[in-house]
Amino acid sequence: MSQIENIAKEASELIKKYDADYIEAHFEESASSHISYRGKKLDSVDSSRSIGGNIRAKVKGGWGFTSFNNPDNLNRRIEQAISQAKLVSRGDIALAPAEAIVDTVLLDSDKNPFKIPLSAKKELASEYNDIIWRTPGLQTSVVSYGDSVKKSIFVNSIGSFINQERADITVYLMAVATDGKEVQQSGISMGSRGDFSRIRTLHPQVKEMADKAIELLTAPQAKGGEYTVVLDPVLAGVFVHEAFGHLSEADFVYENENLRQLMTLGKEFGTKELNIVDGAAVPGLRGSFKYDDEGTPATKTYLIREGKLTGRLHSRETAARMGEAATGNARAVSYRYPPIVRMTNTYIEPGTATFEEMISGIKEGIYAKNWYGGTTSMEMFTFSAGEAYMIRNGKIAELIRPVVLTGNVFETLKNIDAIGNDLDMNEGGGCGKGGQFPLPVSNGSPHIRIRHCLVGGA
Amino acid sequence: MERILEQAQKVAEAAEVFMVSTEQTPLKFENNRLKHILSKQSQTVALRIIKNGRIGYSVTTDIDDVRMLVNSAAETAAFGTEAKFAFPALGDYPQVSVYDPGIEAVSMEQMAKLGKEMIDAVRAHTPEIACDGGLTKSTTSIKILNSAGGSAGYRSSTFSMGLEGTVIQDTDMLFVGEDESSCHPLTDTRTVTSSIIRQLDWAKEQAEAPDKALPVIFTPSGVASALVSPLISAFNGKNVYEGSSPIGDKLGKAVFDPKFCLKDDATIPFCPGSRPFDDEGVATRCTALIEKGVPVAFYYDLQTAGLANTKSTGNGARSGARLPSPSASVFVIEPGTTSFKEMLSDIKEGLVIEYVMGAEQGNVLGGDFAGNVLLGYKIDNGKITGRVKNTMVSGNIYQVLKDIAAIGSDSKWIGGSFSTPSLYIPALSISSKK
Incomplete structure (x- = not known):
């Protein structure tokens, strides 16, 4: 893999020769x-290979961008990006200061999935499928393995x-x-930053998942309404990503005066026990990297510390506009897109409560x-559990059908009244924003308890 | 392309080469102003082979690297699935117009002007609104050839415009939005702006959200956000073959309300989801899926049709670097005869649902939907009295679409590949925060 190095060298010389405020290129x-x-x-079974690049230019506060598979004629691509930027030109975009960085970050050889033969990957997928099918009464199954090196x-x-x-x-x-009348499904989503061994030992979870699908056929549905809910680390991770992570992305806030006031640093969002972090500098996770797609070194940012808003996620542009420092959160899903502000590894820091303490006082609630997924409108968010149980008189009771939860971020974070001591990271799925999907991220949390959470149901 | 086919035929008994080239120009507006102009060129070529009866597949953007492409297709074929189809002879396609050369002539300046026009119109109505959105024009060229002989190709164009507006008061946020797309260049911004202004008018007041089962009207975008995914999944030949579609064994049986009719039609002229042939070179057609509440057909690609012992319906689609699989092309829920006004005046207490957020996150396969009513309005005594907040709806399409009070005469295109009228449902579970 070195075809792009020569093109990049050529481009790095070329872009210095043009009259623009700033030009960057990705290959x-x-x-x-x-x-x-x-x-x-x-x-x-399929395989794919992709080579491409882009040019992004800023002229008088306007951005122009060209992306391509064919790298011939770089001059023309650069000129096109500049002329598009000139057409926008609005005269007021600054970028946070950056230093010139020359660096190479290679893949660890034990984290390269292409060193694992295709036959071994197929073997593992087949092994998991065999486990699923040992559960009697199933209708069908899906096992999907994907990897990439970039x-x-x-x-x-x-x-x-x-x-x-x-x-x-x-x-x-x-x-x-299925029982002939209804269809129920149960799923698992996992991932890793190239480490095949991390997804090699899911056998017990796979068995549990298959059994769950059968059990769900006879499980009752929760009655819709407000409940005290306890979330496990995986679902709480999705919750923090949807409910607060997206709101912390500064590109949502920076141009809008009302929102800037709403998101003033120091504002109280939760109790003193609540600490929320995002950072690509947290090593070894799917959202980890050394430099973002604007060349800014990765950091670790406290979004909420002791319940108060203390930081947000920035690109160079949003940072300059808000007079804060770039945080290394400008990411693009591929060369076909310009970088935008994204999360990396987002999590709630552990507290002190044990799981038993959390559920012991709940008369009727949901664990x-x-x-399955989650989404946000910034103020409102929804996320859905893959598995749910009633909590009755302080104990985990019957299995119920999976539930969808929703809430208002400005109320719900304050309603978190217990944070567990058992932080765990969720590395499944991918994040989508502005048409860019799926971006590798991770999220996590200890068990948390939320009062007055709205649950959809019969 | 010919060279790829030739090389592939040396290592495999049958082969197919599929190429897509796209030129796309998006203009993006942020906080009421033009922010970014992009131009994107992309080209991918996919090689599918049948070697020793097994399917091999590889995709690349590097069209000159024939050897690599052929080798990796051969490598995957060693592990591949048993092929249950033969490549079709290419040709004899319906006349489906999806290209308007007029799109090439639309300049970035003209697009910028249209964007400004949209924003100005909405801000004239609500000055404090912050609008994001944009316009995109694109042209795509598709070519396919296979070892059964022949080659085929077509060109398509798409023009789309859309706007999302946010109105913020303290911690209260209101989201409105609309978009439109066509194979023709669009020149009139009023479809988008009048719809947004209507949403703003209806959402002006806040109404108390109910917490019980009530009648609801799903507007076309409400139908798209909550009810379509389970339908798309249920009629997918792959789910039917695997037995995971709740209606897989119900062809010819009454499953839905007798007023409810659905078809998949990729032959509608100048509709962005239309095309003369699918991504496997099979002619497209209009397939009736539900007639008077009775499922009458499912949609298939070549491989799934082979497994299920039936014929492809021309619904083979490639997504990303994956092998073709059955995919809905243009879903059309047939309009009824009731006007939106008539539906409204029939309801004493209920909701109009314009957008449900997160409805597709549950057991879609089983027909469930549940989500936050991000844009919805309260109906009191036949009139819209304001917007509801902190409200959830949930249900199952096999219950909800079994008993439809009325189907609207107000059919509308959502996103260029789905058309639906409003649907009036007599009772739906609503939960809200007190």
Whole structure:
């Protein structure tokens, strides 16, 4: 994988010669493979390879961007990006200061999924599918394994030349049960930053998932309404990502005076026990990296400390606009898109409560685990549990159908009244924003308890 | 492309080459102003082979690297699925117009002007609104050839415009939005702006949210946000073949309300979801899926049709670097005869649901939907009295669409590949925060 290095070198010289406030270029070479089983049969095996690049130029406060697969004629691409930026030109965009960085970050050889033969990946997928099918009464199943290795080179007109490699692995499993009238499903989503061994030992979870699909057929549905809910670390991770993470992305706030006031640093969002962090500098996770896609070094940012708003996620542009420092959160899902403000690894720091303490005082509540998905409008968020139980008189009671929870961020974070001591990270799925999906991120939390949470139901 | 096919045929008994090239120009507005102009060129070529009866597949953006492409397709074929189809002869396609050359002539300046016009119109109504949005024009060229002989290709164009507005008062946020797309260049911004202004008018007051089962009207965008995903999943031939579709064994049986009719039609001229043939070179067609409440067909690609012992309906689609699989092309829920006004005046207490957030996160396969009513209005005595907040709706499409009080005459396109009228449901579970 070195085809792009020569092109990047050529571009890094070229972009210095043009008359623009700022120019940057990304070049990317990636390979991916995918294996899936559906039902008892192998469904598909495929592989892909992609080479491409982009030019982004800023002139008088306007941005122009061109992306391409064919790297010939770089001059013309640069000129096009500049002319587009000139057409926008509005005269008021600054960028937070940055230093020229020249660095190379190579993949650890034990975190390269392409060192694992395709046959071993297929073997693992088949092993998991066999486990699923040992549960009697299932209708069908999905096992989907995907991996990718990406080399990207970032150059800009102030002299940066950053060469980074990264790998990503995702696994998605689902079991489907039916009794002839209804269909119920149960799923698991996992991932790692290229470490195959991390997804090699899911056998017990896979078995549990398959059994769950059958049990759900006879499980009752919760009655809709307000409940005290306890979330497991996986679902609480999705909750913190949706309910607060997206609101912390400064590109949502920076241009809007009303929102800036709403998100003034120091504002109280939760109790003293609540601490929320985002950072790509937290090592070894799916959202970890050394430099973001604007060449800013990764950091670790406290979004909430002791219940108060203390930070937010920035690109160079949003940081300059708000007079704060860039946090290394400008990311693009591929060379086909410009970088925008994104999360990396987002989590609630552990507190002191044990799980038993959390549920002991609850007369009627819901224990929600695992996840299907989540989404946000900033003020309102929803997220859905993959698995749920009633809590009755301080004890976990019957299994219920998966629930969807919703809330208002400005109230719900304050309603977190217990934070567990058992932080765990969720590395499944991917994040979508502005048409860019799926971006590798991770999120996590200890068990948390939320009062007055709205649950959909019959 | 010919060279790829030639090389592939040396290692496999059958082969197919599929190429997509796209040129796209998006203009993006942020907080009421033009912010970013992008131009994107992309090209991918996919090789599918059948080697020793097994499918191999590889995709690349590097069209010159023939050897790599052929080798990786051969590598995956060693592990691949058994092929249950033969590549079709290419040709003999319906005439489906999806390209308007007029789109090439639309300048970035003209697009910028249209964007400004949209924002000005909405701000003239509500000055404090913050609008994000944009316009995109794109052209796509598709080519396919296979070892069964022949080659085929077509060109398509798309033009879309859309706007999302946010109104903030303290911690209260109101979100409104609309978009429109066509194969023709769009020149009139009023479809988008009049819809947003209507939403702003209806949402002006806040109404108390109910907490019980009540009648609801799903507007076309409400239908799209809550009810369509389970339908798309239920009629997918792959889910039917695997037995995970709740209606897989119910062809010819009354499942839905007798007023409810649904078809998949990729032959509608100048509709962005239309095309003369699918991504496997099979001619597209209009397939009736539900007639008078009775499921009458499912949609298939070649491989799934082979497994299920039926024929492809021209619904093979490639997403990303994946093998073709069955995919809905243009879903159309047939309009009824009741006007929106008539539906409204029939309801003493209920909701109009314009957008449900997160409805597709649950057991979609089983037909469930549940989510936050991000944009919805209270009905009291036949009139809209304001917007509701902190409200959830949930249900299951096999119950909700079994008994439909009325189907609207107000059909509308959502996103270029789905058309639906409003649906009036006699009772739906609503939960809200006190």
